[in-house]
Amino acid sequence: MGHVLVWEPARRFVCSWEISADWKPDARAVFASEVEVRFVPEGPGTTRVELEHRKFERMAAPGSAKMRNDVDGGWVKILELFAEEISREGSRT
Numbered sequence: 001m002g003h004v005l006v007w008e009p010a011r012r013f014v015c016s017w018e019i020s021a022d023w024k025p026d027a028r029a030v031f032a033s034e035v036e037v038r039f040v041p042e043g044p045g046t047t048r049v050e051l052e053h054r055k056f057e058r059m060a061a062p063g064s065a066k067m068r069n070d071v072d073g074g075w076v077k078i079l080e081l082f083a084e085e086i087s088r089e090g091s092r093t
Contacts, residue, residue, distance in 0.1 A: 001025040012038040021063030031058050
């Protein structure tokens with residue numbers, strides 16, 4: 001659950017991460033962390049995807065530490081799956 005906070009097509013987007021440390025939707029946006037995804041051109045047909053999950057301090061302790069720990073490494077796996085899918089799509093065209 002979340003909301004788009006910044007939308008810059010082909011460059012980046014930022015969204016609120018409105019999920020509690022218990023992995024339940026938390027619509028109290030004041031406590032939301034943020035996820036920013038940037039698309040950085042690196043050459044013909046190549047783009048680097050950068051992801052930053054930040055503002056964990058908005059959550060009350062110990063929830064903030066738990067959420068940071070839970071997502072640490074999780075985003076890496078999601079980006080790996082994204083890269084695999086892009087590779088498969090590229091091989092089909």
